[in-house]
Amino acid sequence: MESVQILSYLQDLSLLSDETLDETKKLTEEFPWFQTGWMLYLKNLKNINSPEYAAVLKKAAVVVPERKNLFKFLNSELPKRQLSIGKLEAVSSLYQLGGAVAGQEGDSLVDRFLNSDSGLIRKNKEPFGNAGSIENKEFLNKSVAENDELITETLAAIYFQQKNYEKAQQAYQKLSLKYPEKSVYFAARIKEIEVLKNNN
DSSP: OOHHHHHHHHHOGGGOSHHHHHHHHHHHHHOTTOHHHHHHHHHHHHHTTOTTHHHHHHHHHHHOSOHHHHHHHHHSOOOOOOOOTTOOHHHHHHSOOSSSOTTSOOOSHHHHHHHSOOOOOOOOSSTTSSTTSHHHHHHHHHHHSOOGGGOOHHHHHHHHHTTOHHHHHHHHHHHHHHOGGGHHHHHHHHHHHHHHHHHO
């Protein structure tokens, strides 16, 4: 089926009859993802009062995402328009966005934001308000403080690989208290760190 035929069917839905049924069915078989093809096939089945209409409607309802538009398309005639070949005005008229129409101002949140004269978004120079306040200093100190529950062998090994021997030694000491069954292993690691610290 040519695009000219599809546009002519969309322009005048009364052209869909017994003679066009094979064409519209073939369109859905060749292009099962083509929503307009399914809509035309359904309208064609409805125009000729086909018993297959109910079964095909169930299949097409899955393919066509906007069921309200499908319902409107199947149950009312589209107004006739002057279409130029190559333009898909008829197809785009089937799918209109709710709310504001293109070119008109609406009351949606996006429209109000775009129309507002809010100026540029400014960066706050002091990210935590007054950085010198006692509350902010406490907050900053808590954020960098280590929690004993989060210390693992992996973290201790990372400190060791980074040559941060002081933190690695503290981590192994905390781990030996946390896991007494492995305290011999952790004590050996602590001695190894002490030897490395003394050699440096």
